[in-house]
Amino acid sequence: NAGVTQTPKFRVLKTGQSMTLLCAQDMNHEYMYWYRQDPGMGLRLIHYSVGEGTTAKGEVPDGYNVSRLKKQNFLLGLESAAPSQTSVYFCASSYGTGGYNSPLHFGNGTRLTVT
Amino acid sequence: GQQVMQIPQYQHVQEGEDFTTYCNSSTTLSNIQWYKQRPGGHPVFLIQLVKSGEVKKQKRLTFQFGEAKKNSSLHITATQTTDVGTYFCAGLAGYALNFGKGTSLLVTP
Numbered sequence: 001n002a003g004v005t006q007t008p009k010f011r012v013l014k015t016g017q018s019m020t021l022l023c024a025q026d027m028n029h030e031y032m033y034w035y036r037q038d039p040g041m042g043l044r045l046i047h048y049s050v051g052e053g054t055t056a057k058g059e060v061p062d063g064y065n066v067s068r069l070k071k072q073n074f075l076l077g078l079e080s081a082a083p084s085q086t087s088v089y090f091c092a093s094s095y096g097t098g099g100y101n102s103p104l105h106f107g108n109g110t111r112l113t114v115t
Numbered sequence: 116g117q118q119v120m121q122i123p124q125y126q127h128v129q130e131g132e133d134f135t136t137y138c139n140s141s142t143t144l145s146n147i148q149w150y151k152q153r154p155g156g157h158p159v160f161l162i163q164l165v166k167s168g169e170v171k172k173q174k175r176l177t178f179q180f181g182e183a184k185k186n187s188s189l190h191i192t193a194t195q196t197t198d199v200g201t202y203f204c205a206g207l208a209g210y211a212l213n214f215g216k217g218t219s220l221l222v223t224p
Contacts, residue, residue: 031210043203
């Protein structure tokens with residue numbers, strides 16, 4: 001099993017450009033999450049989904065949009081990139097709500113730089 | 116909202132020394148999870164604690180959950196260079212995990 005796959009691995013954008021980060025999981029997990037990781041800030045939740053067709057805002061949702069059209073995929077979009085969105089983005093999935101007997105499985109991350 | 120705090124932020128030890136990181140939540144937790152992230156890698160699940168006062172061991176790692184279920188600790192006995200990385204605790208906030216900022220451990224041979 002591949003687990004959680006993120007594409008691309010690296011990307012450089014100019015301010016104002018848009019892009020979509022792709023996340024795919026082959027574990028039939030219901031829950032999927034997008035986190036961003038910045039030095040000294042830990043992992044901060046951007047958006048999450050509790051099932052196909054659902055999305056919800058996390059701690060830092062501004063400037064991002066998400067979609068979960070298929071259970072196995074969770075897309076993160078940046079409509080107009082800003083330098084403050086330079087970060088490492090991690091997608092994760094879990095069988096149930098990420099709290100009880102349901103650890104998160106993370107992808108390898110996408111390193112995004114906005115100039 | 117719930118806040119999860121970890122101390123210290125960084126720890127540098129000589130190989131063979133012990134290491135402890137502490138996690139404190141502003142609210143009572145239903146459970147707590149610990150993850151390890153190697154440099155350049157992604158977080159990997161280590162363990163989950165559920166019961167008040169629970170203690171679990173994984174080889175040289177000892178995890179504790181406080182009696183009030185608001186704090187937890189991870190203790191590593193006799194560190195090795197393979198222990199290098201950032202250790203995160205995380206507690207459930209709604210439907211998702213809320214992570215602490217992590218403790219970065221550096222082990223010098």
